[in-house]
Amino acid sequence: MSVSGPRRAGTRHRARRTPLTWVRGGGLTTVLFLLPMLFVFAAFSWYPIVRTVLMSLQHTNLVQAPTWVGLQNFREVLQDPLLPIAVKNTLEFALLALIFGYPIPLAAAVLMSEVRKRGGIYSALAYLPVVIPPVVAVLLWKTFYDASSTGVFNSVLARIGLGPYPWLQSPHMAMPSLVLESTWANAGATVIIYLAALTAVNPELYEAAAVDGASLWRKVWHITLPQLRTILLVTLILQIIATAQVFLEPYLFTSGGPNNSTLTVLLLIYNYAFGNSLGGDYGKATALSLMLAVVLALFSLAYLRATRSWSTK
Amino acid sequence: MRRRRRTPTAVRTGGLVTTADWRRPGVRFGLGSTQALLLIALVVFGLGPLLWLAKSAITPTNDTISHPMAFFPHGFAWSNLTQAWTNVDVGRYFWNTIVIAIGSWLVQIVVATTGGFALSVLRPRYGGVIMGFLYVTLFVPVVVLLVPLYIEIVHPPLIHHTFIDSYWAIWLPAGASAFNVVLVKRFFDNLPREVFEAARIDGASPFRLFWSVALPMSKPILGVVSVFAVLASWKDFLWPLLVLTNPDKQPLSVRLPTIQSQTELGVFLAALFIACIVPIVAFLVFQRSFLRGSGLGGAIKG
Numbered sequence: 003m004s005v006s007g008p009r010r011a012g013t014r015h016r017a018r019r020t021p022l023t024w025v026r027g028g029g030l031t032t033v034l035f036l037l038p039m040l041f042v043f044a045a046f047s048w049y050p051i052v053r054t055v056l057m058s059l060q061h062t063n064l065v066q067a068p069t070w071v072g073l074q075n076f077r078e079v080l081q082d083p084l085l086p087i088a089v090k091n092t093l094e095f096a097l098l099a100l101i102f103g104y105p106i107p108l109a110a111a112v113l114m115s116e117v118r119k120r121g122g123i124y125s126a127l128a129y130l131p132v133v134i135p136p137v138v139a140v141l142l143w144k145t146f147y148d149a150s151s152t153g154v155f156n157s158v159l160a161r162i163g164l165g166p167y168p169w170l171q172s173p174h175m176a177m178p179s180l181v182l183e184s185t186w187a188n189a190g191a192t193v194i195i196y197l198a199a200l201t202a203v204n205p206e207l208y209e210a211a212a213v214d215g216a217s218l219w220r221k222v223w224h225i226t227l228p229q230l231r232t233i234l235l236v237t238l239i240l241q242i243i244a245t246a247q248v249f250l251e252p253y254l255f256t257s258g259g260p261n262n263s264t265l266t267v268l269l270l271i272y273n274y275a276f277g278n279s280l281g282g283d284y285g286k287a288t289a290l291s292l293m294l295a296v297v298l299a300l301f302s303l304a305y306l307r308a309t310r311s312w313s314t315k
Numbered sequence: 316m317r318r319r320r321r322t323p324t325a326v327r328t329g330g331l332v333t334t335a336d337w338r339r340p341g342v343r344f345g346l347g348s349t350q351a352l353l354l355i356a357l358v359v360f361g362l363g364p365l366l367w368l369a370k371s372a373i374t375p376t377n378d379t380i381s382h383p384m385a386f387f388p389h390g391f392a393w394s395n396l397t398q399a400w401t402n403v404d405v406g407r408y409f410w411n412t413i414v415i416a417i418g419s420w421l422v423q424i425v426v427a428t429t430g431g432f433a434l435s436v437l438r439p440r441y442g443g444v445i446m447g448f449l450y451v452t453l454f455v456p457v458v459v460l461l462v463p464l465y466i467e468i469v470h471p472p473l474i475h476h477t478f479i480d481s482y483w484a485i486w487l488p489a490g491a492s493a494f495n496v497v498l499v500k501r502f503f504d505n506l507p508r509e510v511f512e513a514a515r516i517d518g519a520s521p522f523r524l525f526w527s528v529a530l531p532m533s534k535p536i537l538g539v540v541s542v543f544a545v546l547a548s549w550k551d552f553l554w555p556l557l558v559l560t561n562p563d564k565q566p567l568s569v570r571l572p573t574i575q576s577q578t579e580l581g582v583f584l585a586a587l588f589i590a591c592i593v594p595i596v597a598f599l600v601f602q603r604s605f606l607r608g609s610g611l612g613g614a615i616k617g
Contacts, residue, residue: 031521032437036445039430042422042490046464047452053463064466113353116332116346125606126599127357130365133598133605135550137568138590141575142368145584154367154383186360194609205330212333218342221331247458250552254572268458275462276557287462295459302454 058289063281075289087262088270091177095266096245098181103241107189111196112226125197129190136187140254143183144170170256173263180251180264192237199233232308239305243298267294365591372396372588376581395585403574405567405586412549412566418482419489419548420541426490427540428533431499432525436511449493464488468558484558489548495540502536503529539608542601549594
């Protein structure tokens, strides 16, 4: 992870640094190589980041010149009655996604790592939904969630005497339905991360435990899980960061409905900026995205610490 | 990262279940049946929805609506596929998707290889500063960029020409992926430095070092970057939705919600099916790169 090590290519003479020696020493060539990267990052990453901060303090509508309004955008966002709803829904999504999507991939990965023949089939099957374009997955599940009694899920559940359920049309069932689809679409990626981590567990630990006569469960509990604890923390933080930015599911499934029950923070940002055909409120949109970014940055810092200790272990 | 200190054995497993464990009938039966159940669950839940989609793509709309779980009660409707391809113009949107994916891939490869090469092999004094700025972007969620990027595309600074409805609006921002640059730079860092020094002593210019030494050795990492670049572009929805307003230029993912509201169910499901064929086939062919990249994903993705 070292950014620039103490070792320097000692071939260059740095006695007198003039522009000419700089060019001869390959300085210009290096800049040429860096140019594509510097251009795209300056134009499409660094500049927009700075611009977000500026825009959050401005009133902009693309037609008139922007005016400085101080913290007014932040105040307006914080006073918006939709904000608590969006925050609550986002937290609900994140929490449900953890309950659905955290233990199952772990259990599946532990089982899969012990498959003796054709383990590749397991990981291929688990990863398959991940490669499906998210729009396709959402629209397919929207068909499944058809609330009529001949909907796909309702007709399957009817065979065991359940339903019909309203799915996306009920304010109570809509959010869990979204999470279910999202778990289906993403769990495979987590399984693969766990599988990679499991192969890095030193088999000698298991052998030592076997010599001591430890049972399978004790080995899982006392060796596998402790050995995975950093990667478990990493996937936890990654999942929180991802679910805090959930957009596609509420946008395509329900447009935030019914009754704002699936309105998430990102959907609210989208609605501020692009939801109004008369012109977006870019100030409020950038103010809210900055607030979200600060919260996520805290999780990212935790993530950085976790990967640091993980890579130096 | 990849420590493999494993004694060569016939079976490659995680090592949790030792051969001695495996010989015990209880373990063997319990573990074997749990694994069989897992396989069934994976087939039903992982593959099931896709098999249903494949079936419904060639089933008449009325049958899918009234008996979604029945197997072809009144025969096939291959016309769904041809109708989707021609009448609903899926063919055109499919082509748009490919053009967008290729452009994004090319920009990402150029940026990541030249940038990674300069930072890792040429090592300018200010490289650390650049790396710092790259790392910062890993911690900025994409949503922060959405609005200013959009405005930049509508009213670019310096140039008085909007990039709305231009594929450059998608291709160029795709290149700004610090994840790619870091991945390639780390790969170059781990190559033996003697190779570069030897080539340099033989009088190879940096361009030659890049083209004839670094690139040929970096095929594995370029495979990972490529797979993810193409896949991400194939999956993208919100950004193309914002910057491509002309339906004739939009990729499939952006068009699908509209197709749903404008056509009958059977044709729509056929369109969905067509949209997942390429990613699925690509996955089956390049499975190794996919899974390796996904395992790496836990290491530095931010």
